Amino acid sequence: MKKGNHSGKNYKQFWKLSRKEFNTDHLSLTKGGDLVVYEGNYQYNVRELAEKYGTPLKVMFPYIIEQRVEDLMDLFAACIREYKYKGRFHYHYPMKANQNREFVMPIISEGGNLETTSANELWVVKRLWQQHRFNSRIKVICNGPKTDQYLALIAELKRNGLDIVPIIEDLSERDALQKFRGQVGVRVAIDLKVRSYWDKRVERFGLTPNEIYEMGKIHNLTLLHYHTGSEVLYEADMLRPLRRAMEIYYKLKQINPTLDTINIGGGFPVNFNGKEKWATRGLVHSIIRFMAKFCEENNLQHPNIICEWGSYMVASAQLTVFSVLNAKLIPKATAKQWYVIDGSFMTHLLDTWAVHRQWHIVPVNYANNKNLTRTWLAGLSCDSDDKYTRGGSYILLPRLEDLQNGDKQYIAFLDTGNYQDGFDNHHCLNATPEKVVCQNGDVTVVRKRQTADEIGEMFGW
Template identity: 30%
Template sequence: MNTKYFDLINQTFYFPQEEFTLNKDNLMFHNIDLMKLVEQYGTPLKFTYLPQISNNINKAKGWFRNAMEKHKYEGDYYYCYCTKSSHFEYVMNEAFKNNIHIETSSAFDINIVEKLLETGKINKKTNIICNGFKRDQYVENIARLLNNGHKNTIPIIDNYEELDLLQEQIKGKFQIGIRIASEEEPKFEFYTSRLGIGYKNILPFYRKTIAENPKVELKMLHFFINTGIRDTAYYWNELGKCLKVYTNLKKECPTLNSLNIGGGFPIKNSLSFDYDYAYMVDEIINQIKMACDEAEVDVPNIFTEFGSFTVGESGGAIYKVLYQKQQNDREKWNMIDSSFITTLPDTWAINKRFIMLAVNRWNDSYERVLLGGLTCDSDDYYNSEQNWNAIYLPKFNKEKPLYIGFFNTGAYQETIGGQGGIHHCLIPQPKHILIDRDENGILATEVFSDQQTADDVLKILGYTNNKQTNNKE
């Protein structure tokens, strides 16, 4: 009878897979022995496998290059990294090895851009696409970047007031884009995205404020929908409406030469994940070319802003099962040595699922369990794996420690969880390591941040701060 954990995985999914293999009883991730990491660094442990960032960037570049060659598409392709997915320097350092561009979301992003320029990670040829709702500090920072000579900075107009705010502070002529406020899927609680300007209002806005404006040059139309790039009637319908706006605008605006289709490539969240990236890119390029040919206008350069796709599949977390609680005749709780609220907040906040697998003991028999975190919050749990609506793991055995891994967690979790901050029930932030390979493929690891100590937490809370007082006589 097939009762081993390996048998369960093997008969449920295609296994092994590109990034997941086995070494006897232990799980390998990109040929990294995860149990060796556990032995060296302990748990709980977060890790970032840096080469995967470059791998995904270059995959996407290849898909767009092949589609453009196939359809004899005469525009260029620009890969932008969406910084809000992860602002960390180690992510930027790896991403910008690949001749890409950057998309910003808020004021402090511009300070990061300036640091990248200072250190030579990016240069004056790098396009800086400035998205988001812009208030005083963001506008001031964008203006500073342009006034200091970075002419490839393109603020994307999100509302009618922003253009005036920018013109007040930017010296000389500058380029802009306009974001389309896409219509949302029927399941949403609202009809139109809060971001951007409505389809029907873009051409009148251009005629009124941009067409005769000697200081502004419209370069880009920006399009993005919340559900991402998916092969659905909704996506293709919204793309079609966007292309209608683009071709009509292009006929009146000769400087318009770029279409930004935003982000939205999904990442692998299950061993049964099935998404044909090459087909989607091919069809997008085909649709854009057909629309432009029919309207008899030049095809635009294509910009994308992939964030989660860039960094998500580089991240992971490993926990130890500390104890098993049998709460009734049906429910067994495996308690991990950390908190989901602290380390994987999307599992708690938006019920997101990541790939979850046992790290060791694959040749042991399995059982159905629930996973609980260390906080005293009833919401600190993880209770279902994609496709199963349950979690199956090797049977708990106090004499044989069990370790479990969550994979493709590299986007948003550190920033939402608050790297280096205060966490729910004061559960400490785990140790985080960076994993890289040298030019010969030799693995190298380094500690990015140690697990928080009591002193770290008490300092943030104010208990050990050196408080200064001014005593006036």
């Protein structure tokens, strides 16, 4: 940090807080250098949470999800009005992104629908349906491989009145769903390469356009679905597949006049590496503008539009907080010291390892310390891969020498709300962290840290 950057404002800037483009508009610092999270005029001091509940700690903010769902729906509604688009927009939350009750309920309360990938996710829907937790307008899309258990649950929920749409993803599913009494969708594998973390040379999901055309008329087909990848890096790579999908939609509509919806899947990126990629507003405008033009040129009825943006919706609704256990010198490297944290990248932040995710890391206390050191972070397991080096660069953090009165240094990983929780595992018998929810000014423990007894039992001890 440059000399003279001592005011709170500059530290906030330095750590990229209170900035919408970094998803940190609700984050700030106290005068003493503690990280705080705002919910309107409520505030949560993250250091106090770490001291009270211990670390590793997952801190969830459902109100952030509510806000994001509302903003997205408003944005689509405004564009639909502007371009006089006749189809409707529906948001479907892909539950795989985070199945915690505290993430799913805010989506539903804001009028969001759901997308499931497995029988067990659909089991959650069944429970909500049985408890009369949502109204009959909600729609559920079922993606993912259809096991017998999954198919049976789909049929059961349909019989019980839920508006449920299974997506045919291969020929065996076409056969299994032939007698399904409700609407069905079909997933097409778009043969385009997009630049994303999940870029695939060979698509393993969905059917080729020809396979779909050769099916002829599909009973009750209303929806064409595609999903190209997660964390799509460029706006053009969201729009090119849409054009290709609409060409397929157009042909398919000639054979299946009941078709009335295009589902564009997930993929909207989160600013994990702290750079604004492209803005939601621009993309949504481009989508609706393109759809209106395409339909006009092809004399096509305007389809309804569904999106399943998961990471976009929930990543910023959770922080994961660790404390630094100790520091070790690193000879001859860009970083000066290892900071060993009390959690594991392989256990708690698996995307570090799986997709080389670049984390936005912020000190939870001492954030206005002008003495920073270049660190690499080491996780709490036996694995040499259990580390985070920001791709061989370094992470600037306060010096441990400056800690006072026996304080610990806490650090927060931002945007951990998507996928990391479902990936949590027990490598080295590490425990699942405690989870707290901050809402309406209150902090509630919703899942206690797993004890050694509980983990031991899972492994037969």
